[in-house]
Amino acid sequence: MPRAPRVRDRNADVARRTWLSQFKEDAVRQLPPTASPAVRARLRSDVERALRHHGPDDPVLELQDIVAALVSEACRQLNEIEHETRRSERKRELMTLARETLAAALDECPSHLVGAAGSSKRTHLLRAVWADLRLILDKTLSGTESEDGVEQRVEEHVAQWRNDHDRWWRPRLPSPVQVVKGIKTATVIVDTVNKTPELRQVADTITQAVRALVRRRCQSKEPPPPS
DSSP states (O other): OOOOOOOOOHHHHHHHHHHHHHHHHHHHHTSOTTOOHHHHHHHHHHHHHHTTTOOTTSOHHHHHHHHHHHHHHHHHHHHHHHHHHHHHHHHHHHHHHHHHHHHHHHHTSOHHHHOSTTOHHHHHHHHHHHHHHHHHHHHHOOSOOOHHHHHHHHHHHHHHHHHHHOOTTSOOOOOHHHHHHHHHHHHHHHHHHHHOHHHHHHHHHHHHHHHHHHHHHHHHTSOOOOO
């Protein structure tokens, strides 16, 4: 004889839903007011899943501990999201400050290096240097740095860039090939002078004249004898 289908107690179902809804709403009320609808909905779902094997007859303290743990985890995640949001906003502010500092630092560089103020060279240079610096800062800044620290990083970057590019005033040492060539040329000239009496005589005359001129200048700088 077939078994009769099991009839669920409708009143028991209603009572359980009411009991479960009370726990879910109590949990949601413990969230901060800034919690989004998505966060509240996720917490309700977590509470329902955690209490699926529990019922109104279970110890209240045990059920409250389960719900409290879920609420604590939801609040922790909210704090992390808010903290990350604040850091991202702060990082954008610091990036804006870095670009302004870069423009001011380039204004302090000589015009032969960065171009005149308002010139296309200055504009293009600012974009190029900023493109490199932005990549560096985007990887290294966390959003917790001070404004002074960011300004110092930018100034150090500009100083390094200037050191790499501002070399117009530095003496250029001759290459080894140029040194050897110069020695050979000087040797040929000396040999030619030594082998040609006329040139040797001219060289001696010039040497004597230079020595006499040096002696006269040295004597003119000596103090007069005491009277």
